[in-house]
Structures are given as C-alpha cells and as structure tokens.
Amino acid sequence: MKKIAVLGSTGSIGIQTLEILRRNPDLQAVALAADSNVERMEEQIREFRPRVVAMWRQEAAHDLRVRVADLDVRILSGMEGLLEIAQLPESQVLVTAIVGMIGIGPTIAAIRAGKDIALANKETLVTAGHIIMPLAREQGVSILPVDSEHSAIFQSLRGEPEEDRERKIEKILLTASGGPFRGRTKGELVNIQVEDALKHPNWAMGRKITVDSSTLVNKGLELMEARWLFGVGTDKIQVVVHPQSIVHSAVQFEDGSIIAQLGVPDMRLPIQYALTYPHRRPMAGRRVDLFELGSLTFERPDTDTFPGLGLAYQASKTGGTMPTVYNAANERAVELFLDGKIGYLQIADLIGEAMESHEVIADPKVEEILDTEVWAYEFINGKVQDHALPRRLRS
Numbered sequence: 001m002k003k004i005a006v007l008g009s010t011g012s013i014g015i016q017t018l019e020i021l022r023r024n025p026d027l028q029a030v031a032l033a034a035d036s037n038v039e040r041m042e043e044q045i046r047e048f049r050p051r052v053v054a055m056w057r058q059e060a061a062h063d064l065r066v067r068v069a070d071l072d073v074r075i076l077s078g079m080e081g082l083l084e085i086a087q088l089p090e091s092q093v094l095v096t097a098i099v100g101m102i103g104i105g106p107t108i109a110a111i112r113a114g115k116d117i118a119l120a121n122k123e124t125l126v127t128a129g130h131i132i133m134p135l136a137r138e139q140g141v142s143i144l145p146v147d148s149e150h151s152a153i154f155q156s157l158r159g160e161p162e163e164d165r166e167r168k169i170e171k172i173l174l175t176a177s178g179g180p181f182r183g184r185t186k187g188e189l190v191n192i193q194v195e196d197a198l199k200h201p202n203w204a205m206g207r208k209i210t211v212d213s214s215t216l217v218n219k220g221l222e223l224m225e226a227r228w229l230f231g232v233g234t235d236k237i238q239v240v241v242h243p244q245s246i247v248h249s250a251v252q253f254e255d256g257s258i259i260a261q262l263g264v265p266d267m268r269l270p271i272q273y274a275l276t277y278p279h280r281r282p283m284a285g286r287r288v289d290l291f292e293l294g295s296l297t298f299e300r301p302d303t304d305t306f307p308g309l310g311l312a313y314q315a316s317k318t319g320g321t322m323p324t325v326y327n328a329a330n331e332r333a334v335e336l337f338l339d340g341k342i343g344y345l346q347i348a349d350l351i352g353e354a355m356e357s358h359e360v361i362a363d364p365k366v367e368e369i370l371d372t373e374v375w376a377y378e379f380i381n382g383k384v385q386d387h388a389l390p391r392r393l394r395s
Contacts, residue, residue, distance in 0.1 A: 005031035005085050008097030010040040012206055013120045017095050020272045031085040036060040042067045054081030086110040096121040101373055104128050111141045118274040120146035122221045127324040127369050129228030144274040149174055149222055150229055151270030152248035152261035169232055171252040174223055175242040179214040186305045192344035211334050215347055220312020224323050234316040241299040264288055308348040320360040321372040328376035329354035354379050
C-alpha cells in the first residue's frame with residue numbers, strides 16, 4: 001500500500017489525483033488539504049477517510065470540524081496544517097497540487113522528511129528551484145513531475161544516466177497548444193474579454209492557468225521549471241507550438257535523435273505515472289488514433305503578439321529573484337484582468353514593467369523570495385492605481 005498526501009485536493013489536479021486513487025486500491029489517501037471548499041472536502045473525507053485534513057482558511061476548518069464530527073479525522077488549518085501534512089510519518093508521496101507560493105514551505109518540509117514529491121505546483125521550482133533541487137538530491141528524494149509537458153520530458157529521458165544528462169541533451173522541445181488566440185495579431189487582442197480567454201481549445205483547467213495558457217505565460221513558467229527539473233540551461237529549451245496537444249514534449253539528444261511522449265490530452269496519465277513510478281498501469285479512456293488524426297503540425301511561437309514568453313526567457317536567464325517577480329506580477333495582473341480591471345494586453349505589459357523596476361537578489365533565501373512576491377504585488381497594485389486602469393473603471 002502506497003500512502004499519499006494531497007495538497008490541493010479540491011482543485012482540478014487534486015480531484016483527478018483522487019480519481020486515480022479510486023481506481024487503484026493499493027494507493028491510499030492518508031491526508032488531504034485545500035483552501036476553502038468545505039462541501040467538496042467533506043465529500044472527499046467521507047469517501048477516502050484520511051486521518052488528517054487541513055484547510056487554509058480558519059473559518060473553513062471550523063465549519064468542516066462541525067460537518068465531520070462523526071468521523072475520526074483531525075482538522076487543521078493554515079500553514080501549520082500544511083506543514084504537518086507534508087511531514088506526516090505514514091505518507092510516502094506528497095502531491096503538491098496547491099496553487100501559489102504557499103507550496104514552497106510544505107514542499108521543503110516534505111523533502112526534509114524524506115517524502116517523494118509529485119509536483120504540480122509551478123511556483124515551487126520557478127521561484128525556489130535553486131533551493132528545492134539540491135535539497136532533493138541531498139535527501140535522496142524523487143521529484144516526479146505531474147505537468148503533462150514535464151512528465152513527457154521525464155518519460156523521454158528514461159534510461160539516460162542523470163550525471164551525463166546535461167551533455168547528452170541537445171535540446172528540450174517544450175510543446176504548447178498556442179491557446180485560444182493562436183494566429184491572431186496583437187491588434188486583434190485589444191478588446192479580448194475574460195470569457196474569450198477562458199475558452200481553451202484542448203484542456204479543461206482552472207481560470208488562472210487557462211488565462212496563462214492564452215498569454216503563453218504558462219509556457220514561460222514551464223520552461224523555468226524544466227530548467228531546474230532536468231538540469232539544463234535556458235538556451236537548451238525550445239518552445240514549440242503544437243495545436244493538437246498530442247506530442248506532450250520531446251527531447252533531442254546529441255546524436256540528433258528525438259524521443260517524444262504522445263497521448264490524448266488527459267491529465268490523469270501524468271498524475272498516475274507520478275504516483276506509480278517507475279511502473280505503468282492500465283488506464284481506461286481514449287487512445288490516440290494516428291489514422292484518424294492524419295497529421296501533426298508544429299509552429300514557432302509568436303513572441304511579438306505574446307511577449308510574456310520572451311519575458312520568461314529573460315527572467316530565467318537573469319535568475320535570482322527575477323523569476324519570482326515574473327510569477328507574482330503575472331498572478332496579480334491575471335487577477336485584475338479576471339476582475340475586469342485591466343485589459344488583456346496589459347498583463348504582459350505589467351510583468352515587463354515589474355521586471356524592469358526590480359533589483360535582483362542573486363541567491364535568495366525563502367524569506368527573500370516571499371518578500372519579493374509581496375514587492376511585486378505592491379508594484380502592480382501601485383501601477384494600476386496610478387495610471388493603468390481605464391478612466392471608466394477608475395471612476
């Protein structure tokens with residue numbers, strides 16, 4: 001019996017993780033954590049019977065205690081609760097599907113406690129990869145990627161000695177669907193509305209990541225993750241727009257060979273692979289039919305229309321706290337866009353302005369990373385309050 005703790009169990013990745021556990025009786029959920037969705041968490045507790053549960057918000061934890069008073073489960077709250085779950089003695093794998101930089105602390109705690117990490121929290125490596133990866137190596141812990149693209153790269157590298165990887169990898173080919181606005185000009189994006197940005201052609205995801213996919217910022221975050229996960233320089237990561245989302249990513253080696261992982265767009269596959277690694281298991285669902293598909297196409301990304309991707313390369317090469325600024329400025333800008341307070345094209349503009357104004361800390365500690373996040377949020381808030389809001393919204 002492999003025992004699993006899940007941070008972010010009520011979100012999209014968390015729900016699909018529990019679906020994998022439901023279909024694999026030898027995988028057991030011993031702890032769950034979420035933000036504030038009490039109703040869904042109660043359902044999960046009653047089905048999976050975890051020993052410990054944490055809600056980020058105290059009021060949600062109080063409500064949940066009342067709802068499940070008839071069950072033998074401890075209800076915790078806040079960062080203290082997340083850290084306890086991360087270090088739970090009986091768990092072997094921590095699934096980090098929680099959103100935001102609050103995932104950094106629990107991930108570090110779990111690694112120090114010897115837990116393998118099924119990583120679905122982008123911010124952890126984007127902002128603290130220089131801390132996380134050396135610590136994982138020191139503790140002998142596996143970082144198992146859950147993102148479909150990173151899982152594809154991970155699978156493509158199977159059998160290659162890790163110590164020789166940097167030399168043998170000529171290029172990582174990181175695929176992107178292109179999002180709902182692929183092929184449009186910048187002028188055609190001026191009046192884009194929230195509902196337009198939330199119509200992803202291939203994947204069903206949360207609101208924030210769907211907007212990130214449309215701006216290619218999500219791909220920028222993924223290239224920063226790939227840099228740390230696979231120990232290669234930013235210059236060795238090439239983003240390739242692949243509208244069909246069948247090739248999930250690939251690796252080109254020094255002899256010119258390319259090894260890729262293909263499959264239907266289904267997040268359950270990389271989740272299951274991370275939880276059952278190094279083994280594969282049967283999974284019900286659609287299969288790729290090459291005859292029906294007919295052809296696969298590939299394009300260069302349009303970084304003029306979608307400057308967020310170019311800014312990601314810049315942030316990754318600069319390093320230090322710059323990736324944190326990129327991530328946090330985007331988070332705040334996307335929130336403002338979803339609230340109708342800024343236009344679609346202002347998302348990338350605000351990220352660029354924050355990066356230009358930031359004084360980089362070269363080798364930041366966790367506290368400095370979190371302070372930088374606060375700085376970026378305050379910077380964006382100040383820019384919007386000062387001049388970025390359209391007049392009709394300011395009044």
